[in-house]
Amino acid sequence: MQIPVAEGLFAVNGAGVQLIGTRCCSCDTLYFPQTPGCRNPLCRDKQLEQVLLPDRGTLYSYTVQRYQPPALFAMDAWSPYALGLVDLGHGLRVMGMLDDVPLDKIAIGMALKLSLRTLTTDENGQSRVTYAFVPDTTKDHA
Template sequence: MTDSAITAVVAEALALDEAAPALLGTRCGDCGTLYYPQVVSCRNPECDGKHVAPARIAGRGTLYSFTIQRYRPPALFALEPWHPYALGLVDVEDGLRVIGIVDTPTGDIRIGMPLRLSTLVLNDEAEDAVVTHSFVADHGAGA
């Protein structure tokens, strides 16, 4: 990788400043509804208030569903060396269903497997290398 700084694809959606990455969302202060990615006001039709505040999203979850992507993504999201990869829907502990790359060999992926939030550097040979959230197998879950 080059000496350039690595930044998140969407800086407002991912915290990289601590030992473990975290997804950044918002929570309604009135009804408690959690959103990812962030929103500017509560969209719950049953909520009379609309005030939201920043919220960190749980980093552990369970794989709900996935698909294998067998095409090269656009340049910003280049994975080198390129190989088919999985996109998964993950039920995180906070009750949301989040989509992300499942950075695990595709043959090892199973519905219901425990996952934890991680990061994945994309386009790391370019000056504009970026990082995105991903999920990896959580071998310590339930231990």
């Protein structure tokens, strides 16, 4: 059994993992995580709708965290990990852990896709999971 680290962050469905964001119906601005109101100062309407965001993007920037993540993202087996800023297009960049790639193989501009990462598993087999970005290998063979 998998339990999301927070409600409303991502959805797991037939298409895989998708982040849940909001889109302004008036000015089309996308937000992640979800926001209660459009922050575009030029926008007058500000009515928002929930949308599933693209599950693929490119690495815009990243940093390597060499300290334990905050309590919400505590991991069973902790080691330094990369936190990426991923460009999903449409003017939207989101932060997420980078998984399945050695720290010295991370490259700005690399193609990424969304995945799930298990943070902890308790004695009953329940896992706390969060979203993470992994290399999009389908791009390597295109």
